[in-house]
Amino acid sequence: MNIAVVGAGAAGLFLSRLLSETRNCNIHIFERTGKPGYKVKASGGGKANILNTQISGECYNNAAFIANLLSRANYQTIRAEFEKMGLKMSVDEENRVYPSTFFSQTVLDVLLNGLSDRVLFHYNTEVLQISSKGRHYYINEDSTAFDAVVLASGSPAGMIAKNRKHFDRYLTDFKLQQKEYRPSLVGFKLEDYPVSLSGCRCKAICSLYQKDKLIYQESGEVTFKDDGVSGIVILNLSAYYNRLKDNKNCAVSFNLMYDDADYNVGGHLRKYGSLCGLIHPKLNRLYERNPFDVKDLRFKIKDTYELEFAQVCTGGIAVQEINEDFELKKYPKIYAIGEMIDIDGVCGGYNLFFAWASAYIAAQALINQHYAN
Ligand SMILES: Cc1cc2nc3c(=O)[nH]c(=O)nc-3n(C[C@H](O)[C@H](O)[C@H](O)COP(=O)(O)OP(=O)(O)OC[C@H]3O[C@@H](n4cnc5c(N)ncnc54)[C@H](O)[C@@H]3O)c2cc1C
CATH class of the missing domain: 3.50.50.60 (FAD/NAD(P)-binding domain)
Known part of the structure; x- marks a missing residue:
């Protein structure tokens, strides 16, 4: 044969x-x-x-x-x-x-x-x-x-x-x-994304939402890039993003208190006057310019990165x-x-x-x- x-x-x-x-x-x-x-x-x-x-x-x-x-x-x-x-x-x-x-x-x-x-x-x-x-x-x-x-x-x-x-x-x-x-198994390009985060790596609970519906959640290390995010946890989110019938109105949310979901962020702010010591310095600088919910830092997903970056x-x-x-x-x-x-x-x-x-x-x-x- x-x-x-x-x-x-x-x-x-x-x-x-x-x-x-x-x-x-x-x-x-x-x-x-x-x-x-x-x-x-x-x-x-x-x-x-x-x-x-x-x-x-x-x-x-x-x-x-x-x-x-x-x-x-x-x-x-x-x-x-x-x-x-x-x-x-x-x-x-x-x-x-x-x-x-x-x-x-x-x-x-x-x-x-x-x-x-x-x-x-x-x-x-x-x-x-x-x-x-x-x-x-x-x-x-x-x-x-x-x-x-x-x-x-x-x-x-x-x-x-x-x-x-x-x-x-x-x-x-x-x-x-x-x-x-x-x-698939690729990073996300994000809307209204601050380029100042580029180079920041941190752990987070990452959630994929469509409108307000939670589609998938996983914890892990995220890499912030010039125009979006990557990292294994994000690659996995992209697999679930691709399974949606249409990809409209999707967002990714980062809970930066990944190992202590009940942590009193407000109390920390009142006591220390800043989030320095709690979150990555680049995220802290972003917070100082434009405060956000540390347990739900959310960006709209514009698209995935192109095929050449996909696994x-x-x-x-x-x-x-x-x-x-x-x-x-x-x-x-x-x-x-x-x-x-x-x-x-x-x-x-x-x-x-x-x-x-x-x-x-x-x-x-x-x-x-x-x-x-
Ligand atoms: C950077 C990267 C990291 C990855 N890491 C992992 C991992 O850790 N674990 C995991 O499970 N998966 C991983 N994957 C996915 C995994 O490698 C693929 O799913 C797997 O290789 C698919 O095997 P395949 O034989 O179907 O295709 P391929 O391995 O892509 O093989 C197809 C072959 O066909 C050849 N070919 C294409 N068209 C023609 C043609 N017309 N004539 C002749 N030859 C042709 C190609 O040149 C290629 O050699 C990764 C992928 C990438 C890109």
Whole structure:
């Protein structure tokens, strides 16, 4: 069996690794860039937060889809596969799983080192067209006939505008239902925002509101920038912001008394005459110019930052287009896995989990078919 894989990212590499020991199975990986796994390398700030021990549907934009997936591939399933590959892992206090080296290259190395010589890489080869003739598929103008194709080309998150100009154009002919890609796990641009806060980092309870309805709340460190805010907690808020039907009238609120919600701020002011010693100096200077509620410093959200600053995208191929093996319903033997599917999760190893788990399920389906024939 000849299998073409579009994209040497997390999903494409994991699938190829799982298939590489399959007898008489040749895998051709087509990769647009000159290197494999560039997002795996960038993930977790270079440490690669590859999994989370507490995967559940609620951490994603489609809880029902993930609940179904977990019955076929869960945290233990994927962890066991990585262990078989020789990857030692460590879990932090927030259930995030990293390679024990805390070095993302280790993950790439275990994926690449175990590949058999039946796996061939075609670097600097962008897939522009997939055509079919009889039972076979063909990539670009090449004459190699493939029995199956796995699409694993990811999303335009993290890409500068120039590079994402023709992103996904090879999918146009498939006429699939696709949701527009929008940046997720990304900072917010804020309205009427004082640039003087730029550079301030502090902890806060951060709340996303639409009108006065609380949508989501999380505590953590916030980084104030020139025109907005970022930080893991804000990235998570952006995932919930993207799940709203429309993003109008949204605001983000900061409770700066994150570890003592009942603290008597008024009493502090009366006693000391200022908030110096209580809040970050830049916030204190802002307060002195323009007093605000320290437990509810609120800004309207203008927009998220652009795609190039996003860790993932919301949008992609609608889940209705794939069956439970991640095979396209309209195109037998073509599979779509990873971030190109309209599934996205919050920060903490959830997005890589989805890339690995979807690859695992598609690989099992391909192995079963191969031995059945
Ligand atoms: C800065 C950053 C940090 C992140 N940190 C984490 C983290 O800590 N934990 C976590 O769970 N997730 C993290 N993510 C998200 C995670 O990396 C992605 O969700 C995951 O890599 C998606 O895997 P994928 O295989 O679907 O896509 P990708 O890894 O993006 O791979 C797709 C591959 O396909 C190639 N390609 C695209 N189009 C074509 C084409 N037409 N022809 C040939 N090749 C093509 C691309 O060049 C790429 O190599 C992070 C993302 C970023 C950007």
